[in-house]
Amino acid sequence: MTQKLQAVRGMNDILPDAAEQWLAFEETIRTWLHRYGYRNIRMPLLEHTSLFRRAIGEVTDIVEKEMYSFVDDLNGEHLTLRPEGTASTVRAAMEHNLLYDAPRRLWYIGPMFRHERPQKGRYRQFHQVGVEALGYAGPDMDAELLVMCARLWRDLGLSDIKLRLNSLGSLPERMAHREALVAYLRERRDELDGDGTRRLETNPLRVLDSKNPAMQSVIDGAPRLLDFLGDVSLAHFDAVKRTLDDAGIAYSIDPRLVRGLDYYNLTVFEWVTDRLGAQGTVCGGGRYDGLFEQIGGKPAPAAGFAMGIERLLDLIEQAGRVAKHPGPDVYIVHQGDAAQKLAFSVAEQLRDAAIATTLHCGGGSFKSQMKKADSSRAAVAVIIGEDEVAAGEVTVKPLRLDTPQQRVPRAALASSVGAVIGRSMIGQHSI
Ligand code: ATP
Numbered sequence: 001m002t003q004k005l006q007a008v009r010g011m012n013d014i015l016p017d018a019a020e021q022w023l024a025f026e027e028t029i030r031t032w033l034h035r036y037g038y039r040n041i042r043m044p045l046l047e048h049t050s051l052f053r054r055a056i057g058e059v060t061d062i063v064e065k066e067m068y069s070f071v072d073d074l075n076g077e078h079l080t081l082r083p084e085g086t087a088s089t090v091r092a093a094m095e096h097n098l099l100y101d102a103p104r105r106l107w108y109i110g111p112m113f114r115h116e117r118p119q120k121g122r123y124r125q126f127h128q129v130g131v132e133a134l135g136y137a138g139p140d141m142d143a144e145l146l147v148m149c150a151r152l153w154r155d156l157g158l159s160d161i162k163l164r165l166n167s168l169g170s171l172p173e174r175m176a177h178r179e180a181l182v183a184y185l186r187e188r189r190d191e192l193d194g195d196g197t198r199r200l201e202t203n204p205l206r207v208l209d210s211k212n213p214a215m216q217s218v219i220d221g222a223p224r225l226l227d228f229l230g231d232v233s234l235a236h237f238d239a240v241k242r243t244l245d246d247a248g249i250a251y252s253i254d255p256r257l258v259r260g261l262d263y264y265n266l267t268v269f270e271w272v273t274d275r276l277g278a279q280g281t282v283c284g285g286g287r288y289d290g291l292f293e294q295i296g297g298k299p300a301p302a303a304g305f306a307m308g309i310e311r312l313l314d315l316i317e318q319a320g321r322v323a324k325h326p327g328p329d330v331y332i333v334h335q336g337d338a339a340q341k342l343a344f345s346v347a348e349q350l351r352d353a354a355i356a357t358t359l360h361c362g363g364g365s366f367k368s369q370m371k372k373a374d375s376s377r378a379a380v381a382v383i384i385g386e387d388e389v390a391a392g393e394v395t396v397k398p399l400r401l402d403t404p405q406q407r408v409p410r411a412a413l414a415s416s417v418g419a420v421i422g423r424s425m426i427g428q429h430s431i
């Protein structure tokens, strides 16, 4: 017996009703990004595996156990489906020398791939919108990124998304903290889980990122990186906080927030909600001044964030904001060969006038075609039968108004339809 074909586990089809929500979301996103001066960039879904190993770090959840990596049989290349967008954006900026004359505000949207255990809000193919401000060193940019997120939550009608903030300082500060952390963790070695024991030697900061509840008391007692920051790092952090205060954006400082990727320094943040159960982080980001150099480029400061679209859409749905398929403006029904010929050309005439038109295809009686017109949610049915062909006219039948149908000459069709659509919309709004 052949097995029924299904999508790969953790990878979802987005069917038309759901896609309507995605389109509405994407429209809001594009308007929002344009308002902040961001330009779109599109990278390949596949990259050389070494990019992510170098950028994200060997001892991270993503690189250790979540990447879709394989060897291309045809040429032996080691490739990986991108698990996130920052590494690719920086690689592209380096490769094409995008920062040669000025910094860049860039954004991307698209699927990311991580081999995680699928559950609500966690998938193996998921989607992110990401923003990368490349070539900006100051805390003004960190603050702008956060102000920008806060506006998006408002634009999307979402409340209850809270900002958690931390600073990872500079590399020497992290080294000093690391020493203290390792000493502390060694003392409490018996309380560490498997990952913790291993990471104690390889990447101790990652121990603080553990989601294992049994580890929380060890984590809570650990030396805080914030206490190791010097004046320059503290000044940067203070400047970010001051701008947030001025903008009226609430935040909490979370000294345990280290983020799951190695490339961050100074400001790191997450936007979190308690409305999504365990998968409550909708957006994460921060500063990554070392990344360009880390993957072999000329050093350049940068900061950014990425948000999970599925999680945001869940929140939008919970808030009761549902985008409905609007339906076409016109559905054309027709009967007979001559009428069909006329219908084709009338449909194009309407589309020339920017009127969304569905031409009935597949034959059937007038009655069954009218049913389809109705269920298409069109505002108007345009009817073309033998009589209409003979008279060189068409019938315009409002479907959502209590007004009678009308025979009009072809030349008057677009304006007649336009008038009905206008009145139908007013009718809709007054409901
Ligand atoms: P988490 O702690 O939930 O695993 P993360 O720290 O791995 O998140 P990031 O790498 O910061 O996530 O990615 C940014 C955002 O992308 C997350 O805040 C989340 O909204 C979303 N995201 C990450 N992984 C997934 C996934 N497997 N499925 C759906 N959304 C995801």
Ligand code: MG
Pocket: 061, 260
């Ligand atoms: Mg993760």
